[in-house]
Amino acid sequence: MTEYSTINSRAPKIDAPDKSTGKAKFINDLNMENQLYGALLQSPLAHAKILRIDTSRAEALPGVKAVITAADAGNIKYGVSPARYDETLFCIDKVRYIGDEIAAVAAVDLETAEKAASLIDVEYEELPALLSIEDATREGAPLIHDEYPRNICADVHQEFGNVEAALAECDVIRTDTFTSKMQNCAFIEPQGCIADYDHRGYLTLYTSTQVPHYTQRTVAMVLNMPVGKVRVMKPYVGGGFGAKASASAMEMAACLLSKKSGKPVKMNFIREQVFLHSRSRHKFIHTMTTGVKKDGTIVALKHHCTLEGGAYSSFGIATIYYAGSLLGGPYKLQHMKYDAQRIYTNKPACGAQRGHGGVIARAAWEQQLDAIAEELGMDPIELRLKNMMNNGDTSCNELYMSSFGMRECIEAVRNQSGWQKKKDALPRGKGVGMACGFFVSGSGFPIYRSETFHCTASVKLTEDGGVAHLFTASADIGQGSDTTFAMITAEALGIPLHAVKVSSGDTDFGVDLGAYSSRQTLMTGFAVKQAAEDAKRKVIEVIADELRISEKEIDVKNGKIVFKNAGIDISGIRSKYRKEHRGWHSLPKGNQLSFIEAARIAFLERGTIIGQGEYRPRFLGGTYKGAAVGTSPAYGCSAQVVELSVDMETGKITIDRMTDAHDCGFAINKTSVEGQMQGSLLMGVGEALFEEVKFDNKGRILNPNFSEYKIPTALDMPNITPVIVESNEPYGPYGAKEVGEGAIMPTIPAILNALYDATGIRFTELPLTPERVYKAIKQKILETESGNSEK
Amino acid sequence: MKKLISVTVNEKRYELAVDSNMTLVDMLREELKLTGTKKGCELGECGACTVLMDGKPVSSCLLLAIEADNREIVTIEGLETEKGLHPIQQAFVEKGAIQCGFCTPGMILSAKALLENNPNPDEHEIRKAISGNLCRCTGYQKIVEAIQSVSSDK
Numbered sequence: 001m002t003e004y005s006t007i008n009s010r011a012p013k014i015d016a017p018d019k020s021t022g023k024a025k026f027i028n029d030l031n032m033e034n035q036l037y038g039a040l041l042q043s044p045l046a047h048a049k050i051l052r053i054d055t056s057r058a059e060a061l062p063g064v065k066a067v068i069t070a071a072d073a074g075n076i077k078y079g080v081s082p083a084r085y086d087e088t089l090f091c092i093d094k095v096r097y098i099g100d101e102i103a104a105v106a107a108v109d110l111e112t113a114e115k116a117a118s119l120i121d122v123e124y125e126e127l128p129a130l131l132s133i134e135d136a137t138r139e140g141a142p143l144i145h146d147e148y149p150r151n152i153c154a155d156v157h158q159e160f161g162n163v164e165a166a167l168a169e170c171d172v173i174r175t176d177t178f179t180s181k182m183q184n185c186a187f188i189e190p191q192g193c194i195a196d197y198d199h200r201g202y203l204t205l206y207t208s209t210q211v212p213h214y215t216q217r218t219v220a221m222v223l224n225m226p227v228g229k230v231r232v233m234k235p236y237v238g239g240g241f242g243a244k245a246s247a248s249a250m251e252m253a254a255c256l257l258s259k260k261s262g263k264p265v266k267m268n269f270i271r272e273q274v275f276l277h278s279r280s281r282h283k284f285i286h287t288m289t290t291g292v293k294k295d296g297t298i299v300a301l302k303h304h305c306t307l308e309g310g311a312y313s314s315f316g317i318a319t320i321y322y323a324g325s326l327l328g329g330p331y332k333l334q335h336m337k338y339d340a341q342r343i344y345t346n347k348p349a350c351g352a353q354r355g356h357g358g359v360i361a362r363a364a365w366e367q368q369l370d371a372i373a374e375e376l377g378m379d380p381i382e383l384r385l386k387n388m389m390n391n392g393d394t395s396c397n398e399l400y401m402s403s404f405g406m407r408e409c410i411e412a413v414r415n416q417s418g419w420q421k422k423k424d425a426l427p428r429g430k431g432v433g434m435a436c437g438f439f440v441s442g443s444g445f446p447i448y449r450s451e452t453f454h455c456t457a458s459v460k461l462t463e464d465g466g467v468a469h470l471f472t473a474s475a476d477i478g479q480g481s482d483t484t485f486a487m488i489t490a491e492a493l494g495i496p497l498h499a500v501k502v503s504s505g506d507t508d509f510g511v512d513l514g515a516y517s518s519r520q521t522l523m524t525g526f527a528v529k530q531a532a533e534d535a536k537r538k539v540i541e542v543i544a545d546e547l548r549i550s551e552k553e554i555d556v557k558n559g560k561i562v563f564k565n566a567g568i569d570i571s572g573i574r575s576k577y578r579k580e581h582r583g584w585h586s587l588p589k590g591n592q593l594s595f596i597e598a599a600r601i602a603f604l605e606r607g608t609i610i611g612q613g614e615y616r617p618r619f620l621g622g623t624y625k626g627a628a629v630g631t632s633p634a635y636g637c638s639a640q641v642v643e644l645s646v647d648m649e650t651g652k653i654t655i656d657r658m659t660d661a662h663d664c665g666f667a668i669n670k671t672s673v674e675g676q677m678q679g680s681l682l683m684g685v686g687e688a689l690f691e692e693v694k695f696d697n698k699g700r701i702l703n704p705n706f707s708e709y710k711i712p713t714a715l716d717m718p719n720i721t722p723v724i725v726e727s728n729e730p731y732g733p734y735g736a737k738e739v740g741e742g743a744i745m746p747t748i749p750a751i752l753n754a755l756y757d758a759t760g761i762r763f764t765e766l767p768l769t770p771e772r773v774y775k776a777i778k779q780k781i782l783e784t785e786s787g788n789s790e791k
Numbered sequence: 792m793k794k795l796i797s798v799t800v801n802e803k804r805y806e807l808a809v810d811s812n813m814t815l816v817d818m819l820r821e822e823l824k825l826t827g828t829k830k831g832c833e834l835g836e837c838g839a840c841t842v843l844m845d846g847k848p849v850s851s852c853l854l855l856a857i858e859a860d861n862r863e864i865v866t867i868e869g870l871e872t873e874k875g876l877h878p879i880q881q882a883f884v885e886k887g888a889i890q891c892g893f894c895t896p897g898m899i900l901s902a903k904a905l906l907e908n909n910p911n912p913d914e915h916e917i918r919k920a921i922s923g924n925l926c927r928c929t930g931y932q933k934i935v936e937a938i939q940s941v942s943s944d945k
Contacts, residue, residue: 012884019892020880022827022867026893029826187927188831188839189893238829238893239927271832478891478928671887671933678930679890706836706925714918714931 005558006490006497007734010671013483014502015236015476024236027192027208028268035194036065036106038257038267039113040250041120042276043095043102046129046346046699047144050093050102050122057119058105063112066261067120069103073256076222080214080246080351082448084153084313086145089222089252095124096144096311097346098699099276104253106265129346129699133285133308136345144311144344153309154320154342158626160328160396161335166300170291172375178288178364180766181692182308183281184274185353186711189238191277192268195254203259204231207251210240210475211514214447216507218247219255234505237477241683242352243279244477245516246314250277275693275704279351282319282342283308284360290368296378298369298387300335301327305361307342307350314351316342318447318629322357325630327365328395329438330406330637331387336396346699352516354683355744357629358439363688363766366435366749371762379423380753381414384436384639391727398622402634403737405663405727406436409639412723417641417659426757429648430656433753434641437745440632441665441729441738442519444620453614454519456510457527459489459535461609465599468493468535469501473512474524476504479740480672481520485528487668488733492532494556495595518738521668522634525733527613535611539595542602546573561593573601618731634729636738638662640681640746642754651774653755655685655716661723662743666735674722677743681720684747686712689768796860800825801869809856815849816840818856819866827867827896831925838924841897842866848897848904848923867896870903878941879903886937890928898924902938911942 018024055067073089091102103120107113130136130144136151144151167173193207203225209215212232220227237244250267257265269277289302305323309316324338355362373380385407393401413434414420422432446452457472470489476482486500493500503509512524536556543561544551553564561570570593577597581587588594602609620631643657660677667673690710694702703709728735748766756762761776793808800823809818816833819825819842828851831839835853842851843865870877876884879902889895898921905912905920912920917938918931926934 010887013887013889015892016884016889017876017880019889019895020867020876020883020899021871022825022896024892025826026829028830029820185927187891187893188837188925189829189891190831236892238831239891241927271834271837478893480890675887675890675929675933678932679928680930682927682930705834706832707834711925711927713922713925714935715922717931719932719935720930 004491006487007668008666009669011483011487011497011669013480014486015482026189026236026238027206030194030206030235031266032194032196032264035264035266036108036257036261037110037113038104038106038254038265039110039117040101040253041103041117043091043098043100045095045124045126046098046131047127048095048124049127050091050095051125052123053103054121055103057121058116061112061116061119063108064105064116065108065263066106066257067103067116068253068256068260072260076224078218078222079313080315080447081313081317084317087312089249097348099348100311101249101253104257106257106261131345131347131695131697131699133306133343133345136343144346148344151344152341153313153344154317156320156324156338156340156626158324158624159337163300163302163335163337166335167289167291167302170299171294172372173289173291174368174372174375175287175289176364176368176764178286178360178764180284180360182283182350183353183687183691184278184693184709185241185243185280186709187239187241190269190271190274191244191248191250193251193254194264194266195258196264197255197258202229202231203255204233205251205255206233206235208237208244209234210245210477210516212473212475212505212507213511213513215247215251219252222252223255232507234475237475240477240515241354242356242516243277245352245514246279248277272704275701276348278310278348279314281353281359282350284323286361286364288364288368290372292372294376296376296383296386298331298333301333302337303327305340307340308345309342310345310347310349312349314349315356316350319352319357321626321629323361325397326358326438327361328397328399328630329635330389330436332389332393334396347695354680355439355741356517359744359748362437362745363748363752366746367752367762370753370756381410381419381434385410397630398627399630399635400621402731403665403727403729404635404637405725406637408725409637409661409663410436412661412725413639413641413659416721416723419641422643429758430645431754431756431758432641432643433750433755433757434639435746435749435753437638437742439636439738439742439745440517440630441522441634441636442632443517444617444631444633445628446513453511453616455512455524455527456614457524457531458510459531459611461535461599461603463603463608465596465603467499467501468495468532469503470528471509472504472524472528473507473509474504474520475515477515479515479676480669481515481524484521484668484672485524488525488528489532492529493536495559499559518636518740518742522732522737523615525668525736527615529733530613531611533611534613535609538606538609538611539598539602542605543598546601556595559595561595561598573597576601633731634665634737636663636742638742638746640750642750644751644754644758646755646758646773648777651770651777653689653768653773655718657718658720660720660743661725662739663725663727664739665729665732665737666726667724668734668736670724673724673739676739677722678720680741680743681747682712682717684744685717688748688751688766692767794857796857798859799863801866811855811857813856814852815854815856815859816851819851825866825868829893829896831893838897838901839894841900841924843900843904846904846907848901865900867899870899879938882937882941886933886940888929888934888937894924894926898926898934906942914939
């Protein structure tokens with residue numbers, strides 16, 4: 001086994017001390033001289049024509065510096081995928097959900113800005129609000145977007161193999177329908193931004209984003225500016241989970257207000273606006289027919305999905321594909337048919353949320369597989385082991401498993417959870433369940449069609465030789481990527497972690513597609529490693545020249561230059577270094593040359609030493625329509641066992657214990673990997689048990705706050721036993737791949753399967769609120785009693 | 792209308808003229824520039840704005856600045872000393888209890904209030920003490936472990 005100095009450890013996060021003291025600045029902690037405050041006017045109606053907008057009263061209010069509407073913003077359409085650009089910065093002729101942005105105001109203070117926004121008169125002609133899939137797809141329903149007949153935003157049909165023929169050969173065929181509800185990412189930091197348009201026409205946008213690069217492009221496109229004149233920088237970001245992975249109307253409104261007023265403009269969402277902006281998990285309705293052989297071989301899956309998308313596409317075109325393609329793994333499945341539709345409704349737009357597109361599909365299928373195992377009289381773990389893909393396998397939809405520790409994950413959770421003792425052995429009201437997960441390790445393609453590198457990185461050695469400064473446009477949103485990349489830089493250069501400085505999250509530092517699709521560790525990490533190795537090579541070249549030896553004889557370890565052969569005379573280099581530092585204390589001593597000395601000499605010889613790296617995936621296969629969503633340079637996988645108790649009198653579920661194993665390829669930072677696993681499980685528990693964005697019959701959100709939209713507290717979460725599986729991914733830096741999203745995949749189905757074990761009831765609708773669980777228990781008791789009395 | 796208040800924040804005494812409708816969190820962030828106290832919901836639900844008032848954890852978004860008149864407030868900026876990070880801060884750093892860090896200031900102050908009243912809390916007592924501080928990143932486990940490590944060190 002390779003010995004590492006820095007990686008594969010539990011190094012504390014480099015930003016944690018500043019975050020622990022309040023020193024770390026988040027977007028709302030930043031202020032600029034002479035800044036104005038912005039406020040949005042958002043639609044109070046779910047669906048209406050705009051007949052007239054009159055801003056005169058707002059403009060007349062003292063303290064107001066700029067008022068903008070579609071008349072200023074124009075009609076350039078934007079969105080996430082160019083295939084579905086269906087938004088304009090401000091509504092032009094109609095509003096499509098409560099919260100749709102109509103206008104924005106900048107004023108000397110927030111109170112004035114909000115007051116002015118409320119003084120804008122809008123005359124509406126109300127249209128029928130389509131608040132469900134049924135409403136929106138009903139014959140003759142009005143169109144939310146004229147371009148999309150029957151309110152179908154996207155329509156997907158894929159077939160791999162021959163499902164009908166394969167089903168005809170199966171011994172057990174089972175069909176189930178499963179429904180979830182609209183979610184909210186519910187990060188604790190509401191979105192905010194400050195836009196600053198300067199006198200030379202350069203725009204800087206400071207914003208709480210996951211994707212500086214995409215935001216830069218969208219802002220430039222919508223504001224009709226050269227991309228190079230737009231700089232997007234993120235300060236510390238308080239979580240994202242998907243909803244901060246695209247440019248928002250607030251960000252672009254702030255930019256336009258700054259351009260118009262000539263002043264920096266600060267804007268922030270309040271919690272209610274976080275819910276209105278949404279861009280979180282869709283509501284999914286999955287119907288799955290799975291066919292298996294008597295021996296447990298999974299043969300075919302016929303899958304239909306309807307997604308309720310809300311008023312705009314956002315990430316939806318990717319979501320709909322992921323909801324199908326991610327079932328291509330982790331089992332050997334030869335026949336898969338997927339038909340799906342994403343439907344527009346007059347609700348906030350849904351988008352991406354941790355486990356993008358795949359979470360509910362996984363929940364539905366893993367519960368169904370459990371039911372099938374029961375029909376076959378097989379242990380559900382045996383069923384899964386029997387069908388597991390292995391290293392080197394390719395799925396029916398052309399996903400290639402370059403590394404795959406699925407078996408190790410399953411065996412780990414089986415052993416560490418005490419599965420064999422507990423399965424079918426727990427008393428009524430207590431249950432144990434398991435499930436597996438599967439996820440991409442970075443989207444194989446950028447969101448816009450391009451040959452672009454997915455990331456570039458540079459490592460600049462400071463001219464004194466003492467610090468390696470990594471520049472990357474990647475986004476640390478709390479997951480710890482800055483620390484991961486600092487560790488990779490230190491390891492690759494052979495220097496201690498404290499000598500690495502990280503500057504990130506800024507489009508001036510290069511291209512990086514950002515924090516989404518669990519891509520940064522593998523992709524950015526690859527570019528960072530390459531950049532650090534490049535810098536190291538340049539230093540070694542100079543030292544080799546100086547000493548007249550071969551570069552191959554020189555390496556760097558723990559901040560020291562090490563030579564293959566003994567007896568190398570370093571005194572010449574050392575005296576050169578010492579001459580420059582007369583009067584200095586703590587100069588390098590001993591008989592080993594330090595990297596600091598070497599890097600200084602390299603600067604004297606060649607000027608500033610900058611190492612460069614970049615990453616672009618190899619060709620990943622898949623030429624069918626939609627292949628771009630799901631193909632990834634590598635795949636993460638996971639298994640989980642959940643134990644829970646159900647109060648049979650109230651329906652309340654308590655999660656007692658969770659054992660989770662995840663194959664992350666290789667853990668650059670073990671603590672961070674566990675943190676991603678534990679955080680993923682929390683989101684899964686919330687979705688399974690409590691979370692649902694609720695609406696009234698006008699399309700108003702009933703629970704845009706944390707007292708009514710419940711996310712798990714410390715009392716709702718059990719302790720989790722995290723098991724890190726390392727399968728050594730050949731395409732990842734040091735063998736690393738994803739952990740950020742894949743870990744959520746097994747949580748909901750493991751809970752569902754444990755709930756069945758506890759109650760004997762298969763639940764097909766989320767969330768598993770006490771009310772829903774209690775009603776089902778009651779119903780089952782009634783059925784049993786009437787069954788008994790009939791006998 | 793402004794009202795004059797006298798408030799001690801992090802052992803420093805301030806005489807401030809504040810609007811009578813200004814919240815304590817806004818006073819801390821805007822008047823005193825102590826932005827370590829975060830605003831996550833402004834409804835007293837998330838706990839990100841937690842500060843200690845006379846030693847007790849309170850949601851500073853639900854209190855008016857004038858209610859802090861003659862009181863003693865401790866914010867996250869008040870914990871570090873010339874000797875370095877407070878042991879709870881140090882434990883949060885070392886145990887991986889911090890991901891995005893937005894809930895961290897409030898979480899640490901809730902932990903401090905707990906440990907001052909109960910130096911050796913059990914796991915349930917810790918979870919209960921921080922149950923008003925929402926965290927969406929960590930799953931709470933490493934936070935609980937961090938607090939436990941400080942209590943057993945004592």
